[in-house]
Amino acid sequence: MCSLPVPREPLRRVAVTGGTHGNEMSGVYLAQHWLQAPAELQRLSFSAVPVLANPAATAACRRYVDHDLNRAFTSSFLNSRPTPDDPYEVTRARELNQLLGPKASGRAFDFVLDLHNTTANMGTCLIAKSSHEVFAMHLCRHLQLRYPELSCQVFLYQRSGEESYNLDSVAKNGLALELGPQPQGVLRADIFSRMRTLVATVLDFIELFNQGTAFPAFEMEAYRPVGVVDFPRTDAGNLAGTVHPQLQDRDFQPLQPGAPIFQMFSGEDLLYDGESTVYPVFINEAAYYEKGIAFVQTEKFTFTVPAMPVLNPVPSPAF
Amino acid sequence: MTSCHIAEEPIKKVAIFGGTHGNELTGVFLVKHWLENGAEIQRTGLEVKPFIANPRAVKKCARYIDCDLNRIFDLENLGEQNIRFLHNKKDVFDFFQTSLAPLPCYIYLIEHPSLKYATTRSIAKYPVGIEVGPQPQGVLRADILDQMRKMIKHALDFIHHFNEGKEFPPCAIEVYKIIEKVDYPRDENGEIAAVIHPNLQDQDWKPLHPGDPMFLTLDGKTMSLGGDCTVYPVFVNEAAYYEKKEAFAKTTKLTLNAKSIRCSVH
Numbered sequence: 001m002c003s004l005p006v007p008r009e010p011l012r013r014v015a016v017t018g019g020t021h022g023n024e025m026s027g028v029y030l031a032q033h034w035l036q037a038p039a040e041l042q043r044l045s046f047s048a049v050p051v052l053a054n055p056a057a058t059a060a061c062r063r064y065v066d067h068d069l070n071r072a073f074t075s076s077f078l079n080s081r082p083t084p085d086d087p088y089e090v091t092r093a094r095e096l097n098q099l100l101g102p103k104a105s106g107r108a109f110d111f112v113l114d115l116h117n118t119t120a121n122m123g124t125c126l127i128a129k130s131s132h133e134v135f136a137m138h139l140c141r142h143l144q145l146r147y148p149e150l151s152c153q154v155f156l157y158q159r160s161g162e163e164s165y166n167l168d169s170v171a172k173n174g175l176a177l178e179l180g181p182q183p184q185g186v187l188r189a190d191i192f193s194r195m196r197t198l199v200a201t202v203l204d205f206i207e208l209f210n211q212g213t214a215f216p217a218f219e220m221e222a223y224r225p226v227g228v229v230d231f232p233r234t235d236a237g238n239l240a241g242t243v244h245p246q247l248q249d250r251d252f253q254p255l256q257p258g259a260p261i262f263q264m265f266s267g268e269d270l271l272y273d274g275e276s277t278v279y280p281v282f283i284n285e286a287a288y289y290e291k292g293i294a295f296v297q298t299e300k301f302t303f304t305v306p307a308m309p310v311l312n313p314v315p316s317p318a319f
Numbered sequence: 320m321t322s323c324h325i326a327e328e329p330i331k332k333v334a335i336f337g338g339t340h341g342n343e344l345t346g347v348f349l350v351k352h353w354l355e356n357g358a359e360i361q362r363t364g365l366e367v368k369p370f371i372a373n374p375r376a377v378k379k380c381a382r383y384i385d386c387d388l389n390r391i392f393d394l395e396n397l398g399e400q401n402i403r404f405l406h407n408k409k410d411v412f413d414f415f416q417t418s419l420a421p422l423p424c425y426i427y428l429i430e431h432p433s434l435k436y437a438t439t440r441s442i443a444k445y446p447v448g449i450e451v452g453p454q455p456q457g458v459l460r461a462d463i464l465d466q467m468r469k470m471i472k473h474a475l476d477f478i479h480h481f482n483e484g485k486e487f488p489p490c491a492i493e494v495y496k497i498i499e500k501v502d503y504p505r506d507e508n509g510e511i512a513a514v515i516h517p518n519l520q521d522q523d524w525k526p527l528h529p530g531d532p533m534f535l536t537l538d539g540k541t542m543s544l545g546g547d548c549t550v551y552p553v554f555v556n557e558a559a560y561y562e563k564k565e566a567f568a569k570t571t572k573l574t575l576n577a578k579s580i581r582c583s584v585h
Contacts, residue, residue, distance in 0.1 A: 186556055
């Protein structure tokens with residue numbers, strides 16, 4: 001699947017999606033609010049469209065009904081022939097692909113921002129596909145500089161040879177905001193307010209770009225996945241222990257070989273037996289127990305992001 | 320339970336329920352562990368049995384399947400005959416005593432004519448619930464597991480000491496008694512229109528004075544506590560209570576006096 005190059009025209013078609021997981025409440029409540037009152041999503045050169053991505057899961061306050069929606073955007077799901085037995089989320093993914101995509105086509109939306117919460121202590125995490133997504137990298141940098149107190153960390157999810165499966169991959173450019181820790185089904189004022197402010201700044205950035213602001217090259221540090229570690233389990237597949245107190249809540253901090261990672265119910269510690277330092281994220285995320293993930297191992301790396309093209313300012317108003 | 324009295328008999332049988340709510344993982348995994356290896360919950364002269372109260376909800380990692388198990392142990396649901404049967408059959412409780420525990424423990428009293436609810440544990444002679452948080456539903460934290468485990472150890476030690484004839488002198492304990500449940504402000508469609516205010520979030524058990532912020536609307540307005548009484552909020556922003564229309568419970572702090580107790584067998 002090709003990754004479209006850095007934009008050379010203003011971004012006009014922008015969407016903000018909440019409730020991709022129906023129990024991640026910041027995005028749910030923001031999307032529902034904007035569907036009634038979209039004014040704060042408007043800018044001079046574009047208006048972002050709010051979307052409640054998974055209405056059935058939102059109504060039930062669950063992550064999903066049949067299948068994780070944020071894993072349903074592969075060409076296999078999107079392009080196979082619909083049948084009456086299709087899981088709810090596969091049908092919904094196809095609808096969203098029609099609305100915001102089609103994925104990898106010239107007709108896809110210019111930008112999709114997808115809103116998520118995690119039970120892990122990941123603070124403010126910006127999730128993009130790869131270091132080659134120039135627009136998304138400049139956007140992340142802009143957020144980091146604008147809010148230094150948030151220590152925004154950048155997580156780049158693409159693993160070589162693997163197709164993207166998440167909602168924001170249907171657009172030409174995409175970013176997910178992952179804010180935590182917040183329990184599923186709970187709406188915290190501090191996290192809600194931070195999410196709202198970040199969305200506003202993302203839209204401000206797009207407006208700045210559309211208006212011809214220059215964004216020069218820079219060096220960026222980010223984290224990319226190198227593996228996952230499951231919980232220790234019994235022969236029957238049940239948990240035999242849980243995340244060690246010394247690892248709990250330490251997302252993005254270095255984990256050295258020999259450090260404790262799990263505490264067994266019977267009392268002993270299990271130690272990390274990898275060969276190099278990794279940076280765990282999504283430590284003890286509720287939704288990942290069923291996926292067999294206690295934490296995701298990442299490596300930290302630095303790369304150069306080239307300058308973005310400078311556009312001719314858009315005459316306003318443009319909508 | 321407002322005062323203690325000399326028990327007529329030692330406590331013979333204790334049940335520990337985990338997984339009354341299937342997504343509250345601490346109890347689930349402690350009980351599962353003890354079902355494999357129950358050594359740490361055994362005490363001489365006492366039969367202690369762990370139970371998974373709601374196995375189907377545990378399997379699904381949901382609070383409940385059809386309705387909340389911890390609200391239906393009343394006459395209407397159980398039938399009078401069944402209640403009498405259970406009371407005669409066994410003493411079921413999980414009990415703890417503040418002075419033995421090194422961790423700060425708060426006592427929440429749900430005795431109230433209309434707000435009390437029919438818990439699973441209420442089938443026992445001496446029912447006590449242990450609530451440890453914060454922990455997200457569906458997550459098992461080692462620190463919370465450790466706290467729960469210590470509470471249970473102290474509870475069982477207390478029962479054992481009681482059975483062995485130790486006298487527990489009169490004591491005064493501070494409790495928080497429920498007065499009222501407060502819902503979220505809602506719009507005309509019944510949707511939540513305000514969030515627990517950042518000043519109240521995570522401040523369970525701390526005094527909330529008239530004029531203090533309670534809610535923050537989506538438009539940024541603060542809604543404050545009215546009236547003229549200081550209250551002590553608990554269960555502030557509990558995930559499971561959104562559907563029960565409870566943003567927090569107001570409690571009042573009281574001191575209860577307990578008479579001394581001693582097992583009558585010694």
